[in-house]
Amino acid sequence: MNSPSLEQRVQRIEDIEAIRELKMEYCRHCDNKYDPDPIAALFTEDAVWDGGGSFGKYEGRDAIRNFFRGVSGKLPFAMHYVTNSSIDVQGDQATGQWYLHCPVTFAEGNQAVWGAGFYEERYVKVAGKWRFKELKVISTFWTPFDKGWAKQRSME
Numbered sequence: 001m002n003s004p005s006l007e008q009r010v011q012r013i014e015d016i017e018a019i020r021e022l023k024m025e026y027c028r029h030c031d032n033k034y035d036p037d038p039i040a041a042l043f044t045e046d047a048v049w050d051g052g053g054s055f056g057k058y059e060g061r062d063a064i065r066n067f068f069r070g071v072s073g074k075l076p077f078a079m080h081y082v083t084n085s086s087i088d089v090q091g092d093q094a095t096g097q098w099y100l101h102c103p104v105t106f107a108e109g110n111q112a113v114w115g116a117g118f119y120e121e122r123y124v125k126v127a128g129k130w131r132f133k134e135l136k137v138i139s140t141f142w143t144p145f146d147k148g149w150a151k152q153r154s155m156e
Contacts, residue, residue: 040065
C-alpha cells in the first residue's frame with residue numbers, strides 16, 4: 001500500500017480549505033441580499049442549484065443567476081450559518097455536506113422564520129479554482145419564529 005506523499009496530503013488540506021472558503025463566500029453573498037452576479041460566479045456553467053420543493057431547481061449558471069435576482073424581494077433578510085462540514089476531495093472533484101441554520105425574514109407578511117436543513121454539494125476544480133457543480137438544499141423545517149419548530153415545522 002502506498003501512503004500519500006506529504007505534498008499530496010498538504011494539497012488535500014489546501015483543497016478542503018479552498019472549498020470551505022467557497023462555501024463561506026456563497027453564504028456571505030446570500031446574506032448580502034442574495035447578490036446574483038457574485039453568487040452565479042461561484043458555479044460552473046452547467047451547475048445545478050436545487051432547493052427542492054421549497055425553492056425550486058435551476059440548471060446552468062444563467063438560470064441560477066436569474067433565480068437569485070428575485071430572492072431578495074422574497075427574503076429581504078437572511079443569515080446563513082453552516083456547520084459540521086464533511087468534505088471529500090478526489091483529485092479535481094469533491095463532495096461536501098453541511099448543516100444549515102438560517103433565520104430569515106419572508107417579505108410576505110414581514111414574517112420572521114427559522115430555517116434548518118442540510119446542504120449536499122459537488123465541486124470541481126476549474127482553472128485552479130473550486131466551483132460548485134451541484135448545490136442541493138434539503139430542508140428540515142421553515143417555521144414561524146413565534147411558533148417554533150415544535151409547534152409548526154412547515155410554513156405550508
